[in-house]
Amino acid sequence: MFPGCVPGDYLPRLNRGGRRWTLASGGPGRPGETVRILGIDPGSQATGFGVIDWCDGDARYVVSGAIRTTGGEFPPRLRQIFDGVLELVRQYRPGEVAIERVFMHRNADSALKLGQARGAAICAVFSGASVLYEYAPREVKLAIVGQGGAQKDQVQLMVRNLLRLQGELGPDAADAIGLALCHAYSRNARRAVDAAGFVLEGAQF
Secondary structure: OOOOOOOOOOOOOOOOOOOOOEEEOOOOOOOOOEEEEEEOOOOOOOOEEEEEEEEEEEEEEEEEEEEOOOOOOOOHHHHHHHHHHHHHHHHHHHEEEEEEOOOOOHHHHHHHHHHHHHHHHHHHHHHHHHHEEEEOOHHHHHHHHOOOOOOOHHHHHHOOOOOOOOOOOOOHHEEEEEEEHHHHHHHHHHHHHHHHHHHHHHOOO
């Protein structure tokens, strides 16, 4: 264990000042299968997270925020990311996890640190029974905004509108919720394709 790193010391912070967001008034959820999805936007300084419940095409906000690392040495900061994601998995017990796929970066050192932060988060996810899925940033933007080249503020705005969120929403949390929503939409699409394939397989021509 790294000096000064005690498990539980670096738990996720919910938004700023410990505040949680609430959903605006809306209709009740429909009966059916509910899956809890955790979205993770990895970063060496701030790892965004967002948890939603997905039921019959309806997304319900649970919690979101960012795990912010401190200290000058990089290995202890990776431990903070690991501990934070581990606590999220233990507390919210997601059935499925969506994490951003590594992309090419102009700065090799930044790309390396991002990859290591992502690795720390993935190792923490594997401590539970969650199934892990990966999505490229362009996939997420396309699913949420409808444009693969959308800006961060556009993603923030669409996430707030889609979940009818009230309150401040940081970019790290918004990106993480976007990942969770992207996975939810992709999950629905996969089920529809599987169902169509089953019908075609059983049809007689």
